[in-house]
Amino acid sequence: MSVIRFLRGIIKPYIIVFKHAISKPHTIKYPYERLMFSDGYRGRISLRFEKCIGCGLCSRTCPNRAIEMVEIEGEKHSFPQINFGRCSFCCLCVDVCPRGALFSDEVVELSVIKRDDLIYHPYKLSNPQPLESILKDLKKTITVQIEDGRLSYTLLRRREENV
Amino acid sequence: MLIDEILGWIKLNLKDLIQIVLFPGIAFILIFAVAATWFERKYLAHSMLRIGPLHTGRVAGWLQIIADFIKLTGKEVITPRNVNVFLFNLLPVLSVCTSAIAVAFIPFSSDWIIYEGNGISLLLFFAAASLTPYITLMLGWISNNKYSIIGAMRVSYVYISAEIPAFLAAMGVAIMAGSFSLIDIVEAQSRIPFLIPQILGFIVFFIAFLAEVERVPFDIPVAEQEIVAGWRTEYSGINFGVTMMMDYIPLCTWTLLFVTLYLGGYQGPLIFASQTLSNFFWILLKFSLVIVVILLFRSVFPRLRMDQTLRLTWKYLTPAAFLNLIITAIIAYYYPDLFGLIGAS
Ligand code: SF4
Ligand code: SF4
Numbered sequence: 363m364s365v366i367r368f369l370r371g372i373i374k375p376y377i378i379v380f381k382h383a384i385s386k387p388h389t390i391k392y393p394y395e396r397l398m399f400s401d402g403y404r405g406r407i408s409l410r411f412e413k414c415i416g417c418g419l420c421s422r423t424c425p426n427r428a429i430e431m432v433e434i435e436g437e438k439h440s441f442p443q444i445n446f447g448r449c450s451f452c453c454l455c456v457d458v459c460p461r462g463a464l465f466s467d468e469v470v471e472l473s474v475i476k477r478d479d480l481i482y483h484p485y486k487l488s489n490p491q492p493l494e495s496i497l498k499d500l501k502k503t504i505t506v507q508i509e510d511g512r513l514s515y516t517l518l519r520r521r522e523e524n525v
Numbered sequence: 526m527l528i529d530e531i532l533g534w535i536k537l538n539l540k541d542l543i544q545i546v547l548f549p550g551i552a553f554i555l556i557f558a559v560a561a562t563w564f565e566r567k568y569l570a571h572s573m574l575r576i577g578p579l580h581t582g583r584v585a586g587w588l589q590i591i592a593d594f595i596k597l598t599g600k601e602v603i604t605p606r607n608v609n610v611f612l613f614n615l616l617p618v619l620s621v622c623t624s625a626i627a628v629a630f631i632p633f634s635s636d637w638i639i640y641e642g643n644g645i646s647l648l649l650f651f652a653a654a655s656l657t658p659y660i661t662l663m664l665g666w667i668s669n670n671k672y673s674i675i676g677a678m679r680v681s682y683v684y685i686s687a688e689i690p691a692f693l694a695a696m697g698v699a700i701m702a703g704s705f706s707l708i709d710i711v712e713a714q715s716r717i718p719f720l721i722p723q724i725l726g727f728i729v730f731f732i733a734f735l736a737e738v739e740r741v742p743f744d745i746p747v748a749e750q751e752i753v754a755g756w757r758t759e760y761s762g763i764n765f766g767v768t769m770m771m772d773y774i775p776l777c778t779w780t781l782l783f784v785t786l787y788l789g790g791y792q793g794p795l796i797f798a799s800q801t802l803s804n805f806f807w808i809l810l811k812f813s814l815v816i817v818v819i820l821l822f823r824s825v826f827p828r829l830r831m832d833q834t835l836r837l838t839w840k841y842l843t844p845a846a847f848l849n850l851i852i853t854a855i856i857a858y859y860y861p862d863l864f865g866l867i868g869a870s
Contacts, residue, residue: 389576
């Protein structure tokens, strides 16, 4: 019996790994392909400029004090300015906003060279850079789906942005 | 005058020259070393569900190995203090040469072999292949580094303990074929490869030759997690590249011997018009399949400890190889007709 168990211990892992070797890889070619996350994904925060009423709730609720209300010349009220260096992407600001002016999308490519560039002025917040212009080599986007408890990547075209 | 003489000499020895320079000689071994490095990276990556080399070269990053080679040649060759500079730089090259010699005795077809060896090519193979660990031992010793010397000692331990069962198992094959000549051994397998009648020897030889070529699970001499890079720790630049090749050249020669002894070597049905070409096809096909099986071990099995390896080889493999040898000898002495049944002499 123990001999059979011993042989099974050698052959079984070998077969599993061999199956992996001839199946599709789980990793993707990142700058050329990108996983698109589910709808509720908490990524970059953006602002719908015309909807904001300057109530400042977002600034008050932010646990990291990442949001500062700034005055803009020619506008009647102040607007939120987010420091993504402090933001933890908790999306409390999105939830608390009474007008639905803040929203989060699935873009996570926020790295910059200077730390000051992480501070997004309301104008910059309201003009989110599309993913294609951040990842210039992007050729294909891949949507993650969960089927029968297993993660599977379905090759779909990028969903339309519902701005 | 001189040119005519040289041309005449080349014409006279054309076949030998092709064998030595192209196939199965230098070019074949070097191309195998490069291709196997690339294939191993890509294959292991896929077995771990990764993608592996991708960018350099259009198809599956095949130029990555060339790029690495160029990078290695461009690097500074650092020689440690207090070493014999001449030997330190000579030994890597020497080790590659000695380990490549063994391929000369492998028949790729009944008339395509670099040196027939007067009917003892199996013994000559073992003699040539056993030179390599000496050089590895010297290489580790001369590096003046504790990791190198530990790695070199491990090479000698593993090699000695694995060489004996491998040799004993190969003797079973020699008894069955009634000859030490590798060509005779292959011809004796024209009906059934020795894999079936010599199944015990087959298993012993397979495990033992994995240990001799330092593949996982027996890569103890270069165990990265324990002793940096084993005997090649002090080497840098192109010397390091040459020692990396040492991983693949013994793999090439020993796998060819394994195929020749147990899987029928170049035997196979005629598929090309020329007998020689179809012999090449069959031996290379079997060779590639064995390589594919062996390379995958690296992502399946953990490394054995030194004492586990020694226990395996001395306590299990050597007695099993003796048992196989004794059974084969008894059958050869009392029932020689049985060998005739399966086509062996
Ligand atoms: S996501 Fe959270 S941390 Fe970031 S700005 Fe909004 S409230 Fe602050
Ligand atoms: S973004 Fe929303 S919560 Fe923040 S100030 Fe504007 S309206 Fe108020």
